[in-house]
Amino acid sequence: MELKRLRKLHQRVLVVGFIAFILSASVPALAIDIYTEPEVMVENGTACVLRCTFKSNEVVSSYIAATWYFQSNQPDHKFFKEPNTIFYFYGGGLGQSSEDYKDRLQFIGDINKKDVSIRINPVQFGDNGTYTCEVKNPPDISGKRARTELRVVLKGALPRASTPVIVGAVIGVLLLLVLILVAVCIVMKVIHSRNDYEGCINLENACAPPPQPIKKTEPKLEGPPSTSPPGQAQGPVIYVQLDHSGSKNSFHKMEPVVYADIRKN
Numbered sequence: 001m002e003l004k005r006l007r008k009l010h011q012r013v014l015v016v017g018f019i020a021f022i023l024s025a026s027v028p029a030l031a032i033d034i035y036t037e038p039e040v041m042v043e044n045g046t047a048c049v050l051r052c053t054f055k056s057n058e059v060v061s062s063y064i065a066a067t068w069y070f071q072s073n074q075p076d077h078k079f080f081k082e083p084n085t086i087f088y089f090y091g092g093g094l095g096q097s098s099e100d101y102k103d104r105l106q107f108i109g110d111i112n113k114k115d116v117s118i119r120i121n122p123v124q125f126g127d128n129g130t131y132t133c134e135v136k137n138p139p140d141i142s143g144k145r146a147r148t149e150l151r152v153v154l155k156g157a158l159p160r161a162s163t164p165v166i167v168g169a170v171i172g173v174l175l176l177l178v179l180i181l182v183a184v185c186i187v188m189k190v191i192h193s194r195n196d197y198e199g200c201i202n203l204e205n206a207c208a209p210p211p212q213p214i215k216k217t218e219p220k221l222e223g224p225p226s227t228s229p230p231g232q233a234q235g236p237v238i239y240v241q242l243d244h245s246g247s248k249n250s251f252h253k254m255e256p257v258v259y260a261d262i263r264k265n
């Protein structure tokens with residue numbers, strides 16, 4: 001059953017190739033852009049993701065085909081001389097052409113999102129080499145293949161970030177943020193207190209009564225009580241002295257007599 005299924009997929013790939021050839025001869029070929037990571041480094045025995053995305057001018061159709069090739073960089077490997085097909089996709093069907101990746105290679109992409117990435121789990125030292133991604137979306141079939149260099153290293157060979165260092169950095173950043181917030185709160189509180197104090201002073205000054213002018217009191221003149229009726233102003237009174245003596249030998253008797261009383265009407 002597995003061989004029969006693989007044969008059908010191979011036939012479909014051949015059909016796609018034939019259709020692409022016919023379209024390229026009849027209509028101008030459109031360019032398709034394919035993107036992969038230049039290099040991927042993983043530890044032996046771990047999972048590895050080989051990403052491949054594409055950009056096509058045409059809507060993704062059921063005739064789209066994606067193929068992954070592998071060429072080893074080890075002289076004693078059977079795929080050292082030329083690339084070999086390890087995975088292909090056509091019309092929703094998946095297939096593997098190499099037994100070396102059986103049960104280890106998985107398609108994790110999404111054709112509708114123009115993603116044909118794969119995952120190898122676990123990777124082995126024999127997986128070192130160049131992986132090539134090719135995509136054809138008829139009539140958009142012309143495009144350069146994208147390549148990724150996979151390097152498999154020993155476990156523990158990759159540099160790892162120290163957990164205490166990361167935790168310390170995070171704590172330091174949080175403490176710095178807290179200090180900044182506290183400083184901002186203190187400054188705002190000082191400014192607010194200063195504004196309140198100035199407002200109280202201004203309020204007291206506004207509520208204080210204005211100073212009253214000092215009234216000058218004129219000194220009262222001593223004199224006989226006025227007998228004029230109320231409502232009339234009394235004028236000045238002139239006093240004179242009369243002499244009642246008749247001779248030189250008599251003594252002078254002086255008595256005050258009111259000479260005139262000038263009144264104002």
